[in-house]
Amino acid sequence: MTKLTDIDARSRALFKNLVETYLETGEPVGSRTLSRADGVDVSPATIRNVMADLTELGLLEAPHTSAGRLPTERGLRLFVDGMLEVGEPTSDERAALMQHSSPTDPDGMLDHAAGMLSGLTSMASLVMASKTDRPLKHLEFVRLDEARALAVLVDAGGDVENRLIELPRGLPGSALIEAANYLNAQLAGRSLSEARQLVDREIAAKATQLDELTAELARRGIAELTTGPSRGARRLIVRGQSRLLEGAQGDLERVQQLFDELERKEGLLDLLEAAREGEGVRIFIGAENRLFSLSGSSVVAAPYRDAGNNIIGVLGVIGPTRLNYGRVIPLVNYTAEVISRGLK
Structure with missing residues (x-):
């Protein structure tokens, strides 16, 4: 991959001028056009030699119908990474x-x-978001049998979603309420990702008031919320x-x-x-x-x-x-x- 240091100062200046002209006009840029640009004090013949060298480096290309040059995608990358002057929104x-x-x-x-x-x-604009963007308002666990429970989720927009989770073996019924109360407290005012980080840290440090099985349920529950196929699904907005x-x-x-x-x-x-x-x-x-x-x-x-x-x-x-x-x-x-x- 060609780097800025691979070309001399004169070639860099001409290359920058050519790309800026192309981005403004959308047309191939010829040596005569560049020779008339402000700050350019070399002849069209010299410019043609420089353009030929830059073409050999893969930074420029010549359309079949024009004697001018266009930047290649590699050339645009070099320009954007090392020469682009970025402004500010008005x-x-x-x-x-x-x-x-x-x-x-x-x-x-x-x-x-x-x-x-x-x-x-x-x-065209693109926005990628996930359903985890919308914070949860309330969570509770409903036991189905000894090994499974339903996590009932209500988000800030009022949407309700049910998720099936596996229960730790030997979990008492009271643990479902305790784990839900603990998770609701952690979710208040936080995103799911923030809440998961906090829960993981507290459980790892044994900083909760939960017993081992209840803590494991809380850990499984928050992990399922943030990585499961529904809440973690990505969605796309195109305008x-x-x-x-x-x-x-x-x-x-x-x-x-x-x-x-x-x-x-x-x-x-x-x-x-x-x-x-x-x-x-x-x-x-x-x-x-x-x-x-x-x-x-x-x-x-x-x-x-x-x-x-x-x-x-x-x-x-x-x-x-x-x-x-x-x-x-x-x-x-x-x-x-x-x-x-x-x-x-």
Whole structure:
């Protein structure tokens, strides 16, 4: 992989100028165009030689119908990682994202954020959340037989869900009430992930008033809530797909391919899941992600957090690789911050 240190200062400056021009115009950039740019004081012939060298390094490519050059996906990655100048959201953009940012319904907040982000970036927006985003209001255990019990869950939105859990052998009936009371106390004002961390720590340190069997039931119960197939299921919000058609003249085949890729929701969820692994904004360019290897699209995504600073979801935008990264990245990052503040 080519690094910035592999090319000299003149080549870096010309490369940066070329990529910025391409991102602004969407057209191949020729040597004559670059020679007229501010701060460029070398001849078109010299520029052509530099462009040829950068093409050999895999940073530029030449379309068949033009003598100009375009950055490759590898070139875009080099530019984004080492040369991109990132701005800040304007006051109007901040105000738009802050509007109605803290409704009592977290789902409504996420839907609003997705719509606003799509509108501000003129791209499709994506939000990955899990059912664990909505805090639990009440939990109780109902014994079915010696080995099983039903965990009855009521969340903050009033939805009720039943989960089957295995009971520790020899558990007395009173332990179900004790374990439920203990877990309800831990869940109050906390997300499920926060409550699980607290329960695990207290049980490991033998810091609860529960006996061994009741503590084991509490541990199993909270683990089932946070990792089971229903509460832990991921869900996807997609807004603004029609915006992908704007300005797509001559590129409709790529957009149609992107629409097809957006239909593969599991692939999208896996992509957004990958954005949870690091701090701040993550950028996936073209074939760096298998899902968009055909359409050549970019995803800019950032995680958002709950009151305990735990990452509980990811939001982002998707569009062509030729997008205004310097503007989109701070918008995505600020939207994630707004959601995080709204969930605290």
